[in-house]
Amino acid sequence: MRNLLALIAATSTLAAADLNVKRVVLFKHGVGYFERQGELGPGESARLDFKANEMDDVLKSLTVNATGGSISGLRYDSSIPLAQKLEDFPVRPGERQPLSALLDQLKGARVELKFGAETVAGAIVSARAVSGKDGEREQVTLLTDSAEIRTLDLTAASAIRFPDPKLQLQFKDYLNTLLQGRSKDRRSVYIDSTDSGRRNVLASYMAPMPMWKSSYRLIFPAEGQATLEGWAIVDNTSEEDWNGIRLSLVSGKPISFISRLYEPRYIRRQVADLAEEGAVAPQVHGGVIGGIVGPRQMAAAPPPPPPMAKSRADRPMSEALGEQEFRREAVSNIAVQTEPREAGELFEYAFSQPVTVRKGQSAMLPFLQQKINARKLLIYTDSGSEFPRNAAEISNNTGKTLDGGPLTVFDGNTYAGEALMDTTKANDKRLISYAVDLGTRITTAYDSSSAIVREVKASRGVLTARSAVRETKTFTIKNVDAKAKTLIIEHPIRPGYKLIGQTAGEKTATAYRFSVNVPAAGETKFVIEEENLLDQTYSITSLNPEFLGQFLQNREISAAARTQLQAILAKKNEVATVNRDLQTTQRNIESVFKDQQRIRENLSALNRVSGQQEQVQRYSKQLADQEAQLTALRDRQAELEKRKVQLESEIQPLIEKMDF
Numbered sequence: 001m002r003n004l005l006a007l008i009a010a011t012s013t014l015a016a017a018d019l020n021v022k023r024v025v026l027f028k029h030g031v032g033y034f035e036r037q038g039e040l041g042p043g044e045s046a047r048l049d050f051k052a053n054e055m056d057d058v059l060k061s062l063t064v065n066a067t068g069g070s071i072s073g074l075r076y077d078s079s080i081p082l083a084q085k086l087e088d089f090p091v092r093p094g095e096r097q098p099l100s101a102l103l104d105q106l107k108g109a110r111v112e113l114k115f116g117a118e119t120v121a122g123a124i125v126s127a128r129a130v131s132g133k134d135g136e137r138e139q140v141t142l143l144t145d146s147a148e149i150r151t152l153d154l155t156a157a158s159a160i161r162f163p164d165p166k167l168q169l170q171f172k173d174y175l176n177t178l179l180q181g182r183s184k185d186r187r188s189v190y191i192d193s194t195d196s197g198r199r200n201v202l203a204s205y206m207a208p209m210p211m212w213k214s215s216y217r218l219i220f221p222a223e224g225q226a227t228l229e230g231w232a233i234v235d236n237t238s239e240e241d242w243n244g245i246r247l248s249l250v251s252g253k254p255i256s257f258i259s260r261l262y263e264p265r266y267i268r269r270q271v272a273d274l275a276e277e278g279a280v281a282p283q284v285h286g287g288v289i290g291g292i293v294g295p296r297q298m299a300a301a302p303p304p305p306p307p308m309a310k311s312r313a314d315r316p317m318s319e320a321l322g323e324q325e326f327r328r329e330a331v332s333n334i335a336v337q338t339e340p341r342e343a344g345e346l347f348e349y350a351f352s353q354p355v356t357v358r359k360g361q362s363a364m365l366p367f368l369q370q371k372i373n374a375r376k377l378l379i380y381t382d383s384g385s386e387f388p389r390n391a392a393e394i395s396n397n398t399g400k401t402l403d404g405g406p407l408t409v410f411d412g413n414t415y416a417g418e419a420l421m422d423t424t425k426a427n428d429k430r431l432i433s434y435a436v437d438l439g440t441r442i443t444t445a446y447d448s449s450s451a452i453v454r455e456v457k458a459s460r461g462v463l464t465a466r467s468a469v470r471e472t473k474t475f476t477i478k479n480v481d482a483k484a485k486t487l488i489i490e491h492p493i494r495p496g497y498k499l500i501g502q503t504a505g506e507k508t509a510t511a512y513r514f515s516v517n518v519p520a521a522g523e524t525k526f527v528i529e530e531e532n533l534l535d536q537t538y539s540i541t542s543l544n545p546e547f548l549g550q551f552l553q554n555r556e557i558s559a560a561a562r563t564q565l566q567a568i569l570a571k572k573n574e575v576a577t578v579n580r581d582l583q584t585t586q587r588n589i590e591s592v593f594k595d596q597q598r599i600r601e602n603l604s605a606l607n608r609v610s611g612q613q614e615q616v617q618r619y620s621k622q623l624a625d626q627e628a629q630l631t632a633l634r635d636r637q638a639e640l641e642k643r644k645v646q647l648e649s650e651i652q653p654l655i656e657k658m659d660f
Contacts, residue, residue: 018038018046018047019036019037019038019046019048019191019201019203020036020037020038020243021034021035021036021238021240021242021243021245022035022036022037022245022246023035023245023246023247023248024242024245024246024247024248025247025248025249025250025348026209026211026212026234026247026248026249026250027209027211027212027250027252027253027254027256028211028212028250028251028252028253028403029211029253029254029256030208030209030210030211030256031057031206031207031208031209031256032206032207032208032209033204033205033206034204034205034206034207035202035203035204036048036202036203036204037200037201037202037203038200038201039198039199039200039201040066040191040193040198040199040201041198042193042196042197042198043193043196044193045190045191045192045193046190046191046201046203047188047189047190047191048188048189048190048191048203048205049186049187049188049239050186050187050188050189050207051186051187051239052186052187052262053208054187054207054208055076055187055261055262056258056259056260056261056262057205057206057207057208057258058189058205058206058207059076059261059262060206060259060261061204061205061206062074062189062203062204062205063203063204063205064191064201064202064203065201065202065203066193066199066200066201066202067199067200068197068198068199068200070193070199071191071192071193071199071201072192072193073192074189074190074191074192075189075190075192076187076188076189076190077187077188077189098129098138099127099138099154099160100127100128100129100138100139100140100154101127101129102127103124103127103140103154104124104126104127104128106124106167107124107125107126108123108124109123109124109162109164109167110122110123110124110162110163110164111123111124111140111142111160111161111162111163112160112161112162112163113140113142113152113154113157113159113160114157114158114159114160114161115152115156115157115158116158120142120144120150120152121142121144121145121163122142122143122144122145122150123142123143124140124141124142125141125142125143125149126140126141127139127140127141127154137153137154137155138153138154138155139151139152139153139154140152140154187262191203206256209235209237209238210235210237212232212233212234212235212249213232213233213405214230214231214232214233214402214403214404214405214406215230215231215232215233215364215405215406215407215408216228216229216230216231216368216402216405216406216407216408216421217229217231217331217332217407217408217409217410218372218374218392218394218407218408218409218410218432219331219410220374220376220392220409220410220411220412220416221412222412225371225372225373225374226371226372226373226374226392227331227369227370227371227372228368228369228370228371228372228374228394228398228402229331229332229334229366229368229369230366230367230368230369230402230403231364231365231366231367232249232349232364232365232366232367233362233363233364234247234249234357234362234363234364234365235362236357236358236359236360236361236362236363237360238359239359240359241356241357241358241359242355242356242357242358242359243356244354244355244356245354245355245356246350246351246354246355247350247351247355247365248348248349248350248351249348249349249367249403250343250346250347250348250349251346251347251348251349251401251402251403251423252343252345252346252347252401254346331369332366332369334366334369335366336366336367336368336369337351337352337353338350338351338352338366338367338368339351339352340367340399340400340401347400347401347403347425349367349368349400351365351367368398368400368402370398372394372395372396372397372398373394373395373397374392374393374394374395375392375393375486376390376391376392376411377391377392377393377485377486377487377488378390378391378437378440378485378486378487378488378518379391379431379433379487379488379489379490380442380475380487380488380489380490381433381490381511383444385436386441386442386443387436387437387438387440387441387442388436388437388440388442388487389433389434389435389436389437390416390417390433390434390435390436390437391431391432391433391434391488392409392419392431392432392434393429393430393431393488394421394424394429394430394431394432395429396424396425396426396427396428396429396430397426397427398426399426400426401423401424401425401426402421402423402424403423404420404421404422404423404424405420405421406418406419406420406421407419407420407421407432407434409432409434409435416434416435417434417435418434419432419433419434420432431488437485439479439480439481440477440478440479440480440481440485440487440518441477441478441480442475442476442477442478443475443476444473444474444475444476445473445474445476446471446472446473446474447471447472447474448469448470448471448472449469449470449471451467451468451469451534452467452468452469454466454467454468454533454556455556456551456554456556456557456561456660457660458540458561458564458658458659458660459658459659460656461539461540461541461655461656461658462537462538462539462540463537463538463539463540463543463551464535464536464537464538465535465536465537465538465551466533466534466535467533467534467536468531468532468533468534469531469532469534470500470529470530470531470532471497471529471530471531471532472527472528472529472530473491473527473528473529473530474525474526474527474528475489475516475525475526475527475528476523476524476525477516477518477523477524477525477526478522478523479518479519479520479521479522479523480521481520481521482520482521483520484517484518484519484520485517485518485520486515486516486517486518487515487516487517487518488513488514488515488516489513489514489516489526489528490508490511490512490513491504491511491512491513491514491528492510492511492512493507493510493511493512494530494532496532496533496534497530497531497532498530498531498533499512499528499529499530500529500530500531501529502514502528502529512528514526514528540568540655540658541651541652541655543572544572544576545569545572545573545576548565548568548569548572549569551565552565552566552569558660560660561660564654564657564658564660567654568651568654568655568658571647571650571651571654572651574647575644575647575648575651578640578643578644578647579644581640582637582640582641582644585633585636585637585640586637588633589630589633589634589637592626592629592630592633593630595626596623596626596627596630599619599622599623599626600623602619603616603619603620603623606619
């Protein structure tokens, strides 16, 4: 038996040339820029293979340039599932399906079979596999052009051909679809050309890639200037080798996003019917009720120094091997071959020599080795620890952007610790801490004062009092080492607080930095004093005399403010006196009224008992006296209320005139 797919594949070829990767630019935000280049012959198509998850970025960024000819168009594999694509074909050759089973699906189709020098042509009647003594044989029954029905042995046929061009094209498309669907994660983009000339094609695009990573070594020699050495870690996760490519690494974070261009999108459309196609609903109109309705400058980069270990590397191997002891140097014996430059708002390191990275592999590439301004010091940030950290202040005088990454520190050819460094532009500086300094201990003491009124203002009946709370933080720094040190203290910036009596040497977005010189084998103190200003507002009308009296005792109040407040306080004291008299009068009225109720209850009881006339007369006289007393109390109450209204009317103009 013959496999149909192998038979047809022998008669269908797809001309597609590959474009090789020539340039790669890696960024820090998850994409890479690729350039592919190659030559296309007359009528050839170039094929670019991608993973399915890369297609959105490719379709968003692909550009094509051709010299020596023209490009007729671009096409690419759709994202329709393979099973759905195969449903469109009239025949479906199954996996490992015998040829007879396929031909049986094509009943009525014209076919030509070649047996040696003889060619038999006709329409397919049926096809089947027949078991015999010699095993299973495949047969096809044809209605020949001479109206004969012949059964032929397919095993003996040397070639099979379908004369119908449409059927041939269907088989080719079927095979092409199977080829595209061989890997669920592979998609191809084709660059087509139609004229007869040869042309050079350059295709560029963006595709998802791992971000490149930076790794640094900061080397402090026993004497002299420090050296900063940078290595780039590059990952080739693509499906092909990068052979001798031009590689560039870009520091910066352009905005990038995924736009779903590869997946077909279907929009749900609204159903719209003509008005006459539906019944008209009744409409109720309201009745008329009246009216008528009418119509920075960058410093020049210093020239990069020669590789620091070059002279050693250039010595004869015999001389190097003849040394009794190999002396290790912290500075790597490398030759940095990058061309750094500004790329718009970004910074690019372009390797001047071709780079090769095999697929599925990663590489460490040196992109920087240069002297740098750096000084060793201590930094204290965490108040929960008694030890500061060994740190370095790095001033970027390299003329290049230093991409962020981990940094390993070597001090006198000895490993000293590790740190993380943010991306640092040229002429900027960073503090990095890499170890705990056990030779210095720091203790802190806190103190704070109660709120003190600093300023009082009044306007339009509103009194504003500004008070201040001072907080003091004292650092006691003890150095047990026999060398002087420079300590940087970081103190957090707190909203509402300001420094008193001192200025920070530096300030970050979140902290002040103070520099303290610590003597050798000695102790020093450093004090940070801050003040928190609080503004409180009051309605003067609602303030009681006691509260106003507290303001009058404050020495920060001006003479004019004191005079105005005293006038208001005097009136408020009078109102307070009237209020107390009113309360006393009201209590007396209530007491008399209760006593009258008791006497009336007694009179009611005595009137039902004979012989109690004398007692009844005494109670009646008491009621009359109390009525007179009650009348006097109520007159007094009315007089006090009138006085209160008058005093309050006199206070209000004083409040409105207040201005200090």
